[in-house]
Amino acid sequence: MEIDKAIRESDDRRLMTKYNNAIYVIKRALALYSIEEVAFSFNGGKDSTVLLHLLRAGYFLHRVEQSCSNGILTEFPIRTIYFESTSVFPEINTFTYDTSKTYGLQMDIIRSDFKSGLEALLTNKPIRAIFLGVRIGDPTAVGQEQFSPSSPGWPPFMRVNPILDWSYRDVWAFLLTCKVQYCSLYDQGYTSIGSIHDTVPNALLSISSTSSKEKFKPAYLLSDGRLERAGRVKKKSSLDGTLCPAVNIGLDGANSLKNRMFTSSVIGVGDEILFGTVEDQLGLSLCRKLHSIGWLTSQASVVRNDIDFVAEEVERCKSTSDMVFLYGGVGPLHSDVTLAGVAKAFGVRLAPDEEFEEFLRHLIGDQCTGDRNEMAQLPEGITELLHHEKLDVPLIKCCNVIVISATNSTELDKQWDCLIELSGSDGFLLTTEPYSTKHLTTNLTDVEIAQPLSKLCLEFPDLYIGCFRRSRQGPLVISFEGKDATRVEAAVEALCKKFNPGAFSEVN
Ligand SMILES: Cc1cc2nc3c(=O)[nH]c(=O)nc-3n(C[C@H](O)[C@H](O)[C@H](O)COP(=O)(O)O)c2cc1C
Ligand SMILES: Nc1ncnc2c1ncn2[C@@H]1O[C@H](COP(=O)(O)OP(=O)(O)OP(=O)(O)O)[C@@H](O)[C@H]1O
Ligand SMILES: [Mg+2]
Numbered sequence: 001m002e003i004d005k006a007i008r009e010s011d012d013r014r015l016m017t018k019y020n021n022a023i024y025v026i027k028r029a030l031a032l033y034s035i036e037e038v039a040f041s042f043n044g045g046k047d048s049t050v051l052l053h054l055l056r057a058g059y060f061l062h063r064v065e066q067s068c069s070n071g072i073l074t075e076f077p078i079r080t081i082y083f084e085s086t087s088v089f090p091e092i093n094t095f096t097y098d099t100s101k102t103y104g105l106q107m108d109i110i111r112s113d114f115k116s117g118l119e120a121l122l123t124n125k126p127i128r129a130i131f132l133g134v135r136i137g138d139p140t141a142v143g144q145e146q147f148s149p150s151s152p153g154w155p156p157f158m159r160v161n162p163i164l165d166w167s168y169r170d171v172w173a174f175l176l177t178c179k180v181q182y183c184s185l186y187d188q189g190y191t192s193i194g195s196i197h198d199t200v201p202n203a204l205l206s207i208s209s210t211s212s213k214e215k216f217k218p219a220y221l222l223s224d225g226r227l228e229r230a231g232r233v234k235k236k237s238s239l240d241g242t243l244c245p246a247v248n249i250g251l252d253g254a255n256s257l258k259n260r261m262f263t264s265s266v267i268g269v270g271d272e273i274l275f276g277t278v279e280d281q282l283g284l285s286l287c288r289k290l291h292s293i294g295w296l297t298s299q300a301s302v303v304r305n306d307i308d309f310v311a312e313e314v315e316r317c318k319s320t321s322d323m324v325f326l327y328g329g330v331g332p333l334h335s336d337v338t339l340a341g342v343a344k345a346f347g348v349r350l351a352p353d354e355e356f357e358e359f360l361r362h363l364i365g366d367q368c369t370g371d372r373n374e375m376a377q378l379p380e381g382i383t384e385l386l387h388h389e390k391l392d393v394p395l396i397k398c399c400n401v402i403v404i405s406a407t408n409s410t411e412l413d414k415q416w417d418c419l420i421e422l423s424g425s426d427g428f429l430l431t432t433e434p435y436s437t438k439h440l441t442t443n444l445t446d447v448e449i450a451q452p453l454s455k456l457c458l459e460f461p462d463l464y465i466g467c468f469r470r471s472r473q474g475p476l477v478i479s480f481e482g483k484d485a486t487r488v489e490a491a492v493e494a495l496c497k498k499f500n501p502g503a504f505s506e507v508n
Pocket of ligand 3: 043045192193194
């Protein structure tokens, strides 16, 4: 088998190790699932081209071990799926189809989005595992392992990532050592290829040229593989502020913004809260603190210590709230997945942050060894460290998401005060007009009060008018909340007028 032979004959020991590991993963997958139950997700990119040849080698070796191959590989029976989009580079498309022909791939072309395409595929075919060319530096790799079940909300299948631990250098070492064809765009300075709308050649490969047409070196000459995505035009850039859509307040706007309604979401991360083992004080305290600065908390939730759950919740909240507060799940333990969830929600990877690592080093001393300190990994390109002299470690702000590391109310009080100070009078946590609040209690029945209250809500749409009880039999409490104290007063008066005097009394 020519791939296996090329690697074994090369003297690249690192490549050999990576190859052996990938082949091991492929062979385990082929032992776990029947050939009808696996699929290969191929898109003509360099990573999936590597994977194609690894799968060819892995399938061959698997057959040899089962003693059913004579050493000549004539077929590649693994179902191949290609999501063909209208915004794909023509060179990628042609390469994908040509490769399919060369290696006799049984290719299913899917023209819908990934999720619905996979849903339809899995309904019609017995597929249980899909091979992907995902690598650890890819934003989508956050939290994945070589075998990772698909995320919640996706149809159920196993994602098999044989080259998860391969670097950019490993990919090129493999393609060049095996002398296999790859898409021609990689010889024109493209280093990672998305759609025609978001991909340009990598500027780091640019050759200064006197002619008007810029020239580029081939992808394999990129010396720092961490920059392979430099040719990907960010859909939203953290620098132009669009990735951080919410509170971007300039001095001029501060006064008018004081009257604006700011909304927040509060997300707790912790299985223990959900088991009922630990009482969630931080969520309550954050809601109170936000209310005290005139913010409206539009939702507070608690999710499991699971990257996908965190990512899903953050993704939803960051686009609907001005600011999202996350607490719990921060640290170096296996259950500390909060920052990975934030990274996934923003589609960036976790990367070591030297500045943050330095703070941790001061705090935990020698226990914190450079490359092994998981706590020093922060969402890349979107993280701002908020320094305050009263804090041993800076607070982490990723666009409009603030990660609170406090584990109890006292620590939270301290971090909150620092946040307010750091935000200043025109910052990301602007103190706005405080709420004016009134509470009335009454012994009127729900039936008596329901209709007049509904009418009152229509008359005062600018106020929050709600009801709650402290016990089923006890009095009803009606709360009025609003930014304009005279309006709150007017609503209270209007309600009292609808009933006999003495029907309500004011409480705190
Ligand atoms: C076969 C296949 C399976 C996928 N499974 C998942 C999944 O389980 N969870 C998930 O969040 N994304 C999944 N994705 C989506 C990818 O993680 C990623 O969003 C996609 O490759 C788009 O990357 P891009 O935005 O860089 O183009 C899957 C994609 C493919 C092709
Ligand atoms: N349109 C698609 N059809 C099928 N599989 C896809 C598609 N897009 C992505 N994938 C799967 O996701 C993997 C990761 O995609 P990614 O874009 O990171 O890598 P690539 O396209 O192989 O290489 P490159 O990073 O150079 O673009 C692919 O290797 C492939 O398995
Ligand atoms: Mg690609």
